[in-house]
Amino acid sequence: MQDKLNLMIPGPTPVPENVLSCMSKHPIGHRSGEFQEIVQKTTKQLQWLHQxxxxxxxxxxxxxxAMExxxxNTLSKGDQVICGDNGKFGERWVKVAKAYGLNVKVVKSDWGQPLDPNEFKMILEEDTEKKIxxxxxxxxxxxxxxxxxLKEINSAVKSHSRAITIADCVTSLGACNIPMDEWGIDVIASGSQKGYMIPPGLSFVAMSKRxxxxNASSDLPKFYLDLKQYLKAINKNSNPFTPAINLYFALEASLTMMQKEGLNNIFTRHARHQKATQEGIKAMGLKLFTKEGYGSPAITAVQPEHVDAETIRKSIKNDFDILLAGGQDHLKGKIFRIGHLGFVNDRDIISVIxxxxxxxxKIGKLKAPIGKGLAKSISVLNN
Structure with missing residues (x-):
């Protein structure tokens, strides 16, 4: 059967029907009063989401x-920075920082392990000249x-007093609590195809006063990504360049849905789906890749033994039309990843388990009695 694909990857994530229908409207002028009203509304909604x-x-x-x-927009060539690297995207920010001539100190952890806040704290405390x-x-x-x-690492940054925190919250914003003002985070970057529940194409940068x-002293080259242009435009409820107008329609609809659900309910739902997925995985005899207690509410990584992870992904895609994510780089074939981010409900969790x-x-690799994993997931969802 065609057109039954269920996305259970960390992005793009499933899109609600009413959000998709909003995108089917005819575009409007991006300098029109009508579009300015949408920009004004979504800007306030984005502040709500970022707290x-x-x-x-x-x-x-x-x-x-957004991350770039x-x-x-905040740094200058030769500036000393600390980059956390414990996966593909941490690795990417090291590359971006070096591409712009920054002096990078890397705090590294093995893939699957969390970054150690104490390493950041030690490096920052040793920087008595405040060069970082x-x-x-x-x-x-x-x-x-x-x-x-992020909260603990950012706390160490605040104690330093000179450094700022630039956080990639692409798969955490809209999935767990990130109170920007309360924690004092300086820059938060995110993307539309994750917790926002809309297709790829928009990204968001939240900038604190610090x-x-x-930014006032930043000398790195920028034009399209010059945030001063975006700030000047947003003060007029506009955009400095031609934006993805129909994605703004979707953004307004999705953020309105999120406001109706409420932040705490959104966070609770993601935590509940994370637990149901993880407990179901363990009950069927599979091993979680991520260190215990450090799993993301957006995605669960699984490390199967005695079977190639791609074989499992292929079987689930062919037989059930459910798309899971694979491992990247040296983890290809070793792990698969189940997304439970954004527009996901209990039925999706039950279906994927x-x-x-x-x-x-079917492939003869199930260790536990069939149904044990599902029973465990259901018990979590029913509590």
Whole structure:
């Protein structure tokens, strides 16, 4: 049967029907009063989601564009920075920082392990001359399913007093609590195809007062990603360039849905689905890849033994039309990843756990009695 694909990957995530229908409307002028009303409304909604009174700017581009914008708008060539690297995306920010001539100190952990906040704290405390200008890290490391302790690491940055925090929250914003103002985070980057529940194409950069102070002395090259242009435009409820207009229609609809559900309910739902997925996985005899207690509420990484992870993914896709994510780089064939981010409900969790048990049984790799994993997931969902 065609057109029954169920996305259970960390992005793009499933899109609600009413959000998709909003995108089918005819585009309007991006300099029109009607569009300005949408920009004004979504800007306030974005501040609600980020739990901030700071500026939240919208860029037509991917989450990588948002992160690069956060870096190049606050730093200067030769600046000393700390980059956390415990996965594909932490690795990417090291590459981006080096590409712009920054002096990078890497805090590294093995893939599947969280970054150690004490390492950041030690390096920052040793910097008595206050030469370190920023700490750059990924909150939810999509490639491995690890959630890093952003609150604790950011606290160490605040104690330094000079450095700012630039956080990739692409798969954590809209999935778990990230109170920007309460924690004092300086830059938060995110993307539309994750917790926002809309297709890829928009990214968001939230900038604190300290981030704008750093911007005043930033000398890295920028044009399309020059956030001063976006700030000037947003103050007029506009955009400096031609934006993805129909994605703004979707953004308004999805953020309205999220406001109706409420932040705490959103966070509770993601935590509940994370637990149901993880407990079901363990009950059927599979091993979680991520260190215990550091799993992301957006995605669960599974490390099967005695079977190639791609074989499992292929079986589930062919038999059930459920798409799971594979491992990246050296983890290809060694892990698969189940997304439970955004527009996901209990039925989706039950479906993916059931499909996984069926597929393992079919290829002769199911260790536990069939149905044990599903029973465990259901018990979590019913409590």
């Amino acid at each position: 901030t009174t700071a500026d939240v700017l919208t860029i037509t581009g991917s989450g990588t564009a 914008a956060g870096i190049i 200008k920023a700490v750059i890290l990924t909150h939810s490391e999509t490639s491995t399913g690890v959630i890093n302790d 981030a704008w102070e750093a 059931s499909a996984l048990e069926c597929s393992l049984d």
